């Protein structure tokens with residue numbers, strides 16, 4: 001069989017915004033699944049110990065949680081087609097318990113899978129062009145991107161093409177599959193940070209150089225977890241054609257020198273902190289200079305071979321689209337409210353992007369039922385060219401909605417509880433699975449998130465409070481970003497009982513990126529909810545005109561907030 | 570221990586010497602790097618020579634000995650410690666070493682193609698092992714997506730292994 | 731059951747628990763030496779040493795191959811684990827009461 005005769009059938013239209021698989025990609029996945037099948041077999045017949053098997057199961061996205069096995073499926077650069085989303089609904093319904101959990105790293109987790117069924121699940125996922133490869137383990141993880149890629153007005157290049165290149169390149173990388181620790185990469189095609197670029201092992205933004213050519217600004221050594229660190233710029237003018245060579249140089253230095261004996265010191269951030277960024281940069285440049293750059297160059301041929309497998313959105317001019325939307329907004333208050341909070345401008349004047357909030361009051365943040373997935377897949381097909389994006393804040397986006405059709409879409413979304421008008425507001429809480437699922441957790445996080453959401457469920461109150469983000473984590477690993485949220489809640493363990501610490505003043509994005517400060521001693525679940533109520537009331541009293549929570553906090557400093565929570569106690 | 574090459578068990582003529590130098594060397598000696606570095610005049614040696622090189626040193630240290638070396642053995646303290654993958658690659662690409670590159674320590678069959686693609690040619694494996702696993706894994710994947718020492722035919726990013 | 735004869739300050743017991751290799755479900759070691767789904771089925775060890783000795787025994791047997799994360803944990807005489815973590819292992823995640831092992 002000739003692996004290179006894969007120019008795809010021109011009759012089948014390609015899914016937009018993402019790379020469409022060809023024969024080679026399908027065959028590769030089959031080989032991978034067969035390998036995992038045989039690893040499971042060797043585990044069951046005793047040839048592999050759990051210690052030997054674990055890295056392989058992790059590299060296939062299978063975790064053991066408290067109550068069951070969890071399977072993490074990658075959604076590369078956050079783009080799904082309707083077909084893929086239906087595939088996820090199928091897995092949720094027939095192999096899990098009817099729902100899935102979207103994470104902050106553009107993955108979806110199924111919490112109730114069985115190891116013995118995983119190969120069958122993987123086979124089904126492969127048929128809809130999804131996989132779980134490297135969603136865990138000490139390797140290069142799912143490459144994430146900007147949820148407004150291909151939509152945003154400030155975009156310089158389409159980051160998804162490069163994200164796909166990195167996805168392929170990192171897949172079973174012979175040199176980098178046994179790194180000291182996990183390795184996370186995110187990329188945006190804009191110079192405005194929408195991806196929290198300073199908090200990845202490698203974060204990439206795109207800028208224009210003096211010749212007006214796109215270049216990458218590369219951040220390294222950021223991360224959250226036990227030791228949160230803001231990344232540093234290692235290079236601000238990397239020509240895109242050298243992306244892979246430069247990444248290999250960065251990761252090779254890390255693979256050789258990162259700590260192997262202390263789990264908490266093994267991320268690249270610690271190595272860079274120890275060596276200093278200038279020293280690290282010097283080593284990377286030395287490696288880079290020694291490499292045969294032609295071997296790595298992203299030539300026009302390579303770019304074309306990737307790009308031609310991406311479906312392109314067919315955007316049309318729609319007479320009076322803006323006027324129609326304006327009219328709908330005037331006529332319907334609730335719709336207007338939703339558009340205010342849950343939309344994002346599109347570069348095409350007749351289109352708009354819309355954020356589907358997965359933060360329903362009373363529900364688990366980030367969870368979506370199989371029925372909702374199927375419904376949204378249909379709606380995406382009808383109203384957004386069959387494409388759905390996953391955000392890094394556990395919401396979804398329909399990227400290409402005609403302005404004149406937004407109203408009908410909203411009506412349909414409402415039927416499935418998918419039109420919650422709270423994006424960016426206090427109830428749009430980012431929340432990890434916490435102790436209800438996670439084997440590493442100290443305390444539950446979902447219960448906290450739900451309680452805060454119900455406390456502030458009045459939309460007028462939410463609007464009055466204004467933009468504010470909360471992250472709730474069950475442990476210091478910070479999967480829900482509590483370190484870099486305006487308000488972070490962190491679960492701690494005191495003799496087997498749940499307590500919570502509050503952090504204030506965190507900010508996720510480049511210009512003001514800040515790791516929050518601890519407010520004071522840990523509180524019980526009830527106390528923490530009361531504390532947040534007090535904090536918000538205090539802010540509402542103290543705020544000056546046009547201030548958001550974070551502005552008031554930065555102006556006043558932490559002490560008055562501390563007093564409000566701890567004085568009476 | 571068994572020695573594996575291209576998925577087949579082969580004879581291993583090499584003898585590893587780690588502690589101190591004997592008065593006369595065996596025909597095919599692999600010296601630990603610390604012994605090798607004490608040879609004050611390695612130019613005098615006129616026989617095949619190998620080195621067992623630790624995973625926490627810079628491969629540049631091998632430069633002075635390169636012309637004399639027919640074999641470099643690298644170490645995987647556990648299969649999860651991937652430093653030798655990068656060392657192998659640097660030895661092939663930066664030092665342009667063309668002799669035998671041997672993997673020692675703990676490696677698993679599932680890592681076989683990773684090893685060959687970064688430049689290893691032979692692997693030491695325990696006697697009690699399922700050779701069929703190694704054979705199967707030697708050519709399990711027919712597709713790869715990265716540059717490799719083996720310079721496989723490519724189309725776009727895809728290589729036919 | 732011996733439980734009632736214990737002093738109030740001694741009302742803690744130890745039980746053995748693990749996850750099943752094949753499907754990941756939480757199981758408890760019973761007096762009949764099978765692994766049950768319900769914590770109430772668990773055999774009560776009156777002290778930690780005894781429980782840990784049993785773990786060492788089990789590890790030697792073939793059945794250990796089909797278990798992961800085998801460990802002992804403290805419970806009160808009402809079959810209530812002392813830590814929240816083990817409560818969740820025993821009764822399921824609190825955001826889905828319908829997933830309590832009793833109901834499935």
Ligand code: HEM
Pocket residue numbers: 063070102103104105109181184199222223224225226227267431432433437438439440477478479480481
């Ligand atoms: C439930 C199983 C999960 C496990 C066992 C797990 C494990 C971990 C660990 C150990 C870390 C710390 C890494 C370090 O400091 O070196 C971490 C970080 C992180 N995880 Fe998770 N996680 C889980 C779920 C999630 C979920 C549900 C999300 C998204 C909501 C997520 C997203 C992240 C992010 C964004 C980070 C911080 C970035 C970093 O520094 O790596 N993880 N996770």
Ligand code: SF4
Pocket residue numbers: 432433434435438439440441442473474475476477478479480
């Ligand atoms: S923050 Fe901790 S508790 Fe929450 S998912 Fe991550 S590892 Fe688990």
